[in-house]
Amino acid sequence: MTERSTGVQALARTPYYVLTGGLAILFLFPLVWAAVASVSPQGGTAQTDGWGFGNYETLATFQAGIGRYLLNSTVVSLLAVLFTVSISMLGGYAFARFRFPGKNVLFMITLAILMVPYATLLIPLYVLLNALGLQNSLLGLALVLTMFQLPFATFMMRISFEAVPRELEEAALVDGCGTFRALVQVLVPAVKPGLITVGLFAFLAAWNDFIAPLILISDSSKVPLPLAVANLRGQVMGIVDYGATEAGVVVLALPCVVLFLLLQRHYVRGFMSGALKG
Secondary structure, three states: OOHHHHHHHHHHOHHHHHHHHHHHHHHHHHHHHHHHHHHOOOOOOOOOOOOOOHHHHHHHOOOOOHHHHHHHHHHHHHHHHHHHHHHHHHHHHHHHHOOOOOHHHHHHHHHHHHHOOOHHHHHHHHHHHHHHOOOOOHHHHHHHHHHHHHHHHHHHHHHHHHOOOHHHHHHHHHOOOOHHHHHHHHHHHHOHHHHHHHHHHHHHHHHHOOHHHHHHOOOOOOOOHHHHHHHHHOOEOOEOOHHHHHHHHHHHHHHHHHHHHHHHHHHHHHHHOOOOOO
């Protein structure tokens, strides 16, 4: 390939680089700004003189402590991921592989939950959890967050299973595997990108959710980190501690960024699984 053709190709891709670079700056700027502001000197914060981690010390000692809030968020998020991945895997497998009366109608009803406004379901769910004895509990909160993730997760797993050739499952059944064993040993490894995508979405949604904990959790020691950061904003006569709030934003965002970067390859493959169905 000549230098001229290489230069032409690079020039043709310039708009792509400009667009993607601009989008990267647009999305990364708020996070970078919050990270810098959380350690920079600001009046009315714990970091008034020089650069340091005074705002993080304020965050660490707020009420029950940041460790407690991080633990609450971690427990809720991991439970939501476990429930979402398990239920959507079985549901997606059933919709993709089995034939039964009303299958498509049931699938459309499942997807129709996506059209129901999120906030309108929280009060009925609050009453239901109270009747079950799960109100003001991390398990109840995880179940609610799982319910909101299941329609998309089931759809995602259905297209993932449909992208796997039936011959793989049939060969396993011929070799003596039962349906469940074929699912676990043959199909689950084949739909691993879809499972990771569903799990990542469930984790991010549960980790960053604010409205559900606000309605369902009343014990201040059980609130997840997003609600604790919101409570931190007005802890003294309505005065907002912007430094500690920015530190809370950084702590909230850091696990999401790291997890997304680690699983980015599987995430893209999971979304492409339905498009690559042949």
